[in-house]
Amino acid sequence: MPRKKNDWSPYSMPAIRNLLWESQMSEWDRFMDLLEAGKRPRGLSDVAIGARLSLYQGAESIRAAEMYWVRPAMAEAAMDASTDIPFFNPAVERPAPHGVMAFERPLPPVEPGSDAQPADHYAPGWAPTAQPVDLITWWSFEGSQVFLMWRRDSKTSHGPFEPSTALVVPETKIVEFDQFAQPGHRALLAMIGSAWVMMQTPTVAERRAVTPSGRPTERGRQDKLPTDVTLVDLRSLRHASTQTSETETGRTYTHRFVVRGHWKQVAHGPGRAERRPAWIASYVKGPPDAPFRHTEKVMVWRR
Known part of the structure; x- marks a missing residue:
């Protein structure tokens, strides 16, 4: 899919959210077709299949997610603060139950794969090498908080975005970073917690709403969806x-x-x-x- 020069900005967020949702739903349709045809995806256990089903079912929440655009200074501050955040509780700190957070500049590459309870069932085969993070989506599903990381890539089968890493934690419990086997995943989750806390702290972050003109049609559905994008920047020191x-x-x-x-x-x-x-x-x-x-x-x- 060709890129337009201005397709990565706060004003493109409704279209970005729609593309993410379409990508997940297309993958969900393909996965269900395989299961109904009795063709178990290669290398996936029953536990892994159940985890994938919950992941794709929960992705329906993306289409109604709140949208956030994070400026570079805010991302840098959150990454710095993430090195020593003691803990966080998703249900307490999240700015919205379902969200799409885009970074104006990509975060550093993170090792691929997933961590869950039990671990490593959500993203087998995704992104064989470490990938930068351009987007993070999150949603609640059956008592869990699911995070899915995305990178921009116009040459993938998923369209302009490719999922790379999935993280799943209990929704209402304090996150224990040591439960994650990969250091990169611990750091990424700590960054998410830090960003959530800091973006809602008036002395730290400056937030303002921007309203993109128009809204793309989403599979013919006319439900009222959030249209404002919250632009998050670091307040002057x-x-x-x-x-x-x-x-x-x-x-x-x-x-x-x-x-x-x-x-x-x-x-x-x-x-x-x-x-x-x-x-x-x-x-x-x-x-x-x-x-x-x-x-x-x-x-x-x-x-």
């Missing part, structure tokens, strides 16, 4: 005065620099007996008129 600290310590700052944010646990829930992670935003320190000490940022999966 606040500046912290150093006058008091210089007076107390005798230290003189000659540059401005960024003090990295950090995670803390805050009480919530009945009787405030539960905990959830909160990101305390980074800030700039140093004299307002001093030169800024800049360091290059490289996005790398670490967990």
Whole structure:
């Protein structure tokens, strides 16, 4: 399918969501045809077949998913924060039960495959090599939170997008990152949790809605679907005065620099007996008129 010059922007998100849904439903139709014909897909056990069925059935939620467009600075901040996020609960932190999150610039390549309960049944044969992540879709299905990662590729049988990695966690329980065998999957899930928390923190993220003009027809169905796209960007860092600290310590700052944010646990829930992670935003320190000490940022999966 040929690409248009402007087909990767917040305004193309309804069309992107429709293509993702069509891709999953086409795969679902093909898979069901094989099962009805008594042709078990090669190498798939009964457990793996059940996992795939739940994956494709849940993909119906994509067509009604909320849409998010993540700017590069926000993605970089979420990746940095993901290295030490302690935990997260999908049911508490997700911005919507079903979502499509697109990254203006792709995330670094992630090792292929899947992790689930039990592991490695959701995506056998997908993406034989590590692939960058352009999109993440998620939905709830039978008590689980399902995540599916996608890369852009106009030459695949799935159309312009190819699924690469599937992750499945309990929907209402705290995610334990150590349950995932592959370090890249632990890092990716931590990034998702970090992005969810940070994009809903007003001191960290700036969110605004954009409304694409028109909406593509989806297999002739006229249901009312979400049409606004939430554009998520990193808010400008606040500046912290150093006058008091210089007076107390005798230290003189000659540059401005960024003090990295950090995670803390805050009480919530009945009787405030539960905990959830909160990101305390980074800030700039140093004299307002001093030169800024800049360091290059490289996005790398670490967990």
